[in-house]
Amino acid sequence: MRVSVLALQGASALHEAALRALGAETVPLRTPGDLDDVDAVVLPGGESTTISMMLERNGLFEPLAARLGAGLPAFGTCAGMILLADEVLDGRPDQRSFAAIDVAVRRNAFGRQVDSFEADLRIEGLDGGDFPAVFIRAPVIERAGPDVEVLAAVDGRPVLCRQGPVLVAAFHPELSDDLRLHRLFLDHVTSLGPVLADRATAD
Numbered sequence: 001m002r003v004s005v006l007a008l009q010g011a012s013a014l015h016e017a018a019l020r021a022l023g024a025e026t027v028p029l030r031t032p033g034d035l036d037d038v039d040a041v042v043l044p045g046g047e048s049t050t051i052s053m054m055l056e057r058n059g060l061f062e063p064l065a066a067r068l069g070a071g072l073p074a075f076g077t078c079a080g081m082i083l084l085a086d087e088v089l090d091g092r093p094d095q096r097s098f099a100a101i102d103v104a105v106r107r108n109a110f111g112r113q114v115d116s117f118e119a120d121l122r123i124e125g126l127d128g129g130d131f132p133a134v135f136i137r138a139p140v141i142e143r144a145g146p147d148v149e150v151l152a153a154v155d156g157r158p159v160l161c162r163q164g165p166v167l168v169a170a171f172h173p174e175l176s177d178d179l180r181l182h183r184l185f186l187d188h189v190t191s192l193g194p195v196l197a198d199r200a201t202a203d
């Protein structure tokens with residue numbers, strides 16, 4: 001499996017390392033050509049306003065939007081989750097998102113006094129006990145549409161959700177020494193099979 005990891009800003013190297021440890025081939029995503037022949041994409045954390053601007057500057061926003069619209073599987077973490085969301089609350093007015101998953105996310109939702117924290121998450125469908133999740137100026141999911149599965153929550157607020165081929169996490173799974181969430185994503189991509197429509201659109 002070939003996975004493109006957005007590498008304009010933020011922590012792409014640790015995501016690539018996790019995916020490679022699980023046997024996937026990875027490609028840093030910097031130009032539209034880096035999307036050729038990939039089976040999935042990962043959007044790491046960072047600063048969603050900056051990433052949104054850089055996606056446009058690099059001519060990547062529209063090509064990535066087209067691939068996502070055609071069903072390319074995606075895993076967005078923290079700022080990456082914000083970029084995949086249908087609606088962004090407390091965003092900058094010029095900040096764009098792909099609307100690839102029917103959720104509304106609020107940026108920096110856990111408040112200043114808890115800028116960063118770790119939480120042991122019980123994740124639906126994940127064997128081997130709680131997942132040690134690292135949250136850094138994390139967003140939260142304030143609304144999840146009827147077709148969205150909530151796989152984990154903190155204090156009743158969803159922080160890990162999936163809809164079809166799109167998985168989003170409010171935290172940074174690449175910072176935990178635990179590959180289970182990346183494996184969950186890759187297994188899900190495999191179970192979906194090849195995305196024929198999206199290969200056709202890419203031509």
Ligand code: GLN
Nearest residue numbers: 045046047048078079137
């Ligand atoms: N607060 C950041 C944003 O709004 C996300 C933080 C992160 O990715 N760790 O984009």
